[in-house]
Amino acid sequence: MSSGVSTSTDKNIVDRTRSHRNKAVSKAVRATRDRLQSSSNGNFAFDRDMLSIHIGSGLQAALMTPLVVAVVTAIGFYLNPDIHIFAWALLMLCLHAINVLLARRASKVEITAADTRKWRRRLLTGHILLGCGWGAFALQGCSTCAGDSFYFYKGAVLLFAVSYTAMSTFMLRQSVLYGFVPMIAALLGIAILSGQVLDIGLTAMCATAVVFFHYVAERLYRSNLTLMSYQSEKDDLIAELEVAKSMSDEARRRAEEANLAKSRFLASMSHELRTPLNAILGFSEVMSSEVLGPLANPTYREYSGDIHRSGQHLLNLINEILDLSRIEAGRYDLTEDSLSLLEVAEDCIGMVQLRARAKSITIRDQFEKHMPQVWADEKSMRQVMLNLLSNAVKFTPQGGEITVKVGWTAGGGQYVAIKDNGPGIPEEEIPIVLSAFGQGSIAIKNAEQGTGLGLPIVQAILAKHDGQFILRSKLREGTEAIAILPSTRILQSVPAIADAPPIERRRKSFA
Template structure:
């Protein structure tokens, strides 16, 4: 009773632990899936990760924009002879350096979900300041230059700056619009005041390009956000799998401990149970046979017979349980030797013949008499054949028939087939019958109920011999069971050892 309570308690502990540990993981997985199914992942869900990716990208490309500013300033001063570009370059480099210092400071600090929004606003402000510098560049003019050449220079510079900014800042939306909206306003104001066709064309081209790059940046941002979502879901699923694995390992460990405790219990109780049972069987048999003298009351003799039969049934049950436990624990050792399947079958038929005659059951046999010996455990194979024959006799009605066949298989092995014309087994109950302690509806209604361990023991013994067990049955037509031993168990199929003869010859030649 205490064992059952302990087992139930263990199950409750495992279930509660699993529920407690899986709850946060399941919640995270559910939230991630909802983000993915919504079609547009929320920026706030991954603000911290996105900001870290942007800062890393910004630090990697920190030298690209200063180098570009230096190059265009040098070209501008060379062609226009205007030193005002040097002041613009100094202002722009200062703003860019401020952005880099801000990003470096953000990288050194621990960014939380709350502080991510603050840092995002500061970085956008830095981009806006750089954008104001590009607006100053857009307002530049050159009185000594050809207008078309300077506009071409200015337009090429702004387009390259826009493309570089878009590629390096797409993880910070809307950095592209914030950085170059002042330049668009400056170009628009200048072209509106001058009404120059080239200025108007530059404004239109630059505005269109800005919108296009903003669209591309937004698509890239969403793609990266989706990748982050997939990564988050993968991490959550991995965490869930780890929790499930840990719970599975814990359940398996508990099952192994319970199985070990069961094996130890059965091993320790086998002697304590068998010793008094043998005494009960012996004394009840003495009383039933009236060895010490006649019993005054014939009812006592019947009681003694009942005690002996009940004790024998209990002993058989204990032996079957112990056999199945040893097989499940992997401690069922085979004592293999050369045996004859025909002889074992004939002996077992003789053992059940008395019970068969009591029910007026005819047992017919069809043997192939030239079968060679097989390499197997005689006690185990006798147990297999006796269990199958006992089941056939048990479930065959009065006046029925049992057919026993022993012969070759198509693959060169040997088999024994036992077929009866009993009530049969419904097809859906066959897996139940083949499981430990499983009994079909026919067996439950039968007057001779068993323990439900015979067929599982037969399957396990045949599996230890690398054999196979088949059960074919149809309701109201009968049942056929087939035990098959592989060809490698047949001694005739094994090749002879030819090493002894050459050794003998060698010794003879040396002599």
């Protein structure tokens, strides 16, 4: 099983099991959801919005009622040429004008949450007055009309009035029910006084229509309330997400600044850290070598050797930390020149050969012949190969085998692959070992522990060369590390141009 790793220089491992949302933002989002998902009976958060929508739609449809009244008056005068129908029309227009003026006044003022109920009562009163006009129409009669034509006309007009009012005023709750109480009362009085079946049937039909359209208007009101709730929730959540994003961006910016300051500090401390260590290494080596004379006590000689080895180990650790810090701070400059990966690989194998023989490890090479040179930083490429070879020797057991390959990639680049038959790395731990200071469980159990910076430095160096690093490993089967340089780094040899004879050069110049 293999795993390809990108060459990004970001070494932070993200723990996706943790919640990264800000607590204050999460609390605000939960409060918003609780407020919007509360029962509609006690939720008045959108009453003002509903009232504003009702006022706006009423003003836009202000000409519909005069048109309806004109049509009803014309048909009524045709059926019953009586002057009372014009009086009713004048009354309806006056009552409608009152409603329009009330709506205009409401649209010009800023309705606060405290004024919502007051304006709602005023608008309901206006609709009740308009309902009184329809009640006056219900009192209209026709003594000269033959048959049931006038009953049909009056019933059709009243049903239309109920349905039209329900569709145009459903944003104002109870407007249908309260507005047509006068009409139902008028029809009920006529039915009681006359006792005729047609009057009773008309009353029952209109009362049923009022109840039905009140139910329809209530359903429409609830649907619009739900839509407004969802819209408000969406807007609030977007606002909270924007706040969370800005907080996250600010936190990331501060973290990046702190990380950059740390890297710059460590990079600038190179001389200050290395100078005393070099003095310690030099004096301890002089003491252990007894250059100035023999040490009387052999224990002192042993201690001086320990000091030299510990100082050398500490210097190597500091060098790795400083290299990574310079890379992260953008101060790691490449000194590029032409070099041969084959020669660099052979030199690095020779450097680790002594340690490999101490563990009876066999190092086999599989090099492709006659490979052209590449354009790279020789010091950096040596560091890459030495890190990979040192890891292979460190984790390969006694009597193991390491294979070093140098060859061509499918894309025309060159690669160096180092494979061992050690314990391997679990697949889920590969991102950990590729992170800064990260070590797998095998490395933790191993006696030869390091800083965990070797592979991150390899990734960063290859990224500087526009290359790629791939780590493949399988538990109990070994690990393969592949360093790839792109085809743009390959130096192609160009054949030399032979000089033309003097006569040919003279002919070309004249031509």
